[in-house]
Amino acid sequence: MSIEKQPSSPCKTWDKQTIVVHDCHDERHYGAVTMPLYQNSLFTFPCHEEFYEALDSPLHYHLYSRGNNPSVNELERRLALLEGGEAARCFASGMAAISASIMSAVKAGDHVICVESVYGPTRQFLSSYLLRFGIETTFVNGECMASIEAAVRPNTTLLFLESPTSMTIRLQDLRACGELAQRIGATTIIDNTWATPIHQNPLALGIDLVVHSLTKYVGGHSDIMGGVIIGSKERLERIGQEEFLLFGGIMTPQTACLAMRGLRTLPLRMERLGQNGLQVAAYLEQLPFVKRVNHPGLPSYPQYELAQRQMSGCGSLFSFEAELPVEQLQAWADRLEFFRIGVSWGGYESLVQVVRPQTAEENEPFVLVRLYVGLEDPNLLIGDMSRSFQALDL
């Protein structure tokens, strides 16, 4: 059966909460309350006429799971609706989605503009891997439209954004970036992982493609890896034929079921995480040795107005800059009882990392600490931080 003819569960007119929780009844599933896992690599056909039809159009039929799988398609449909996009394709990780989306927008000899504090591996992909195809990238201060405009070259074909960024939590003006890209005929891609489809929908602001690491908030339980690209049918059809089918970095059906389970509670978790994060950020802001808290939900944040304009809320990943020796902050973080030391974020558990200075000689005036506030009681988290500061006489 063509995938377009499948009974589609979610509906455009529903609010986000309903899109993630409501399933239409589908006769093939015997009334099962959740969609069963389709753990299969291939699909078979009653006759060769139907088989040949599917072979000619693998992205539109259930032929082989490196094209379509009902468990993955179900997740893709919901993510597309949540972002306000026409289509979506899921990948094995956020980086698989990011590299595929970039490859879909460049050819040898092109020029890319990207924000300087973009996620590290995205930066590495642009600044070193793409060089082998003669594709150069200029990294710019994304807070300043003038520096983005100044980087434009005649061969600029891609503007890669990440707003907010995941370490320094800096924003770009998405509407202005979309307008600029349209004027120069470039594609815009945004990594929207920080805000999630619940708090920011860049397609509505004129951005062409949205990518997410589903490993973070959508998975929500620190137990899966995944990524997605969302955009127009036309762009996703091209990505489907090329980077999706040919690179083959697809999401497995089992992962899609777990991501779908995470998605059911995404709006609720984002609401609670947003409150928890803001409470902890406000506590840190009043400490004398904290120079700045990078949280777009704080009225003191320099890009607060922009955040209010283009996001409907905040997640709970943020950072702060402290005027203390790095060793002292590491000792503070090591003593924390409820924050675990590690990369990533978006699960239920609170995390901390003191960002390592780039070089041994580097003598920064402040140290950056990244926090991910989880679903624990925020008063307990604040008490934990405060006790650890006191233990170090701070």
Ligand SMILES: Cc1ncc(COP(=O)(O)O)c(C=O)c1O
């Ligand atoms: C902002 C951001 N984008 C993309 C990624 C990559 O996602 P994944 O680890 O799922 O490949 C990460 C991972 O930490 C991230 O923080």
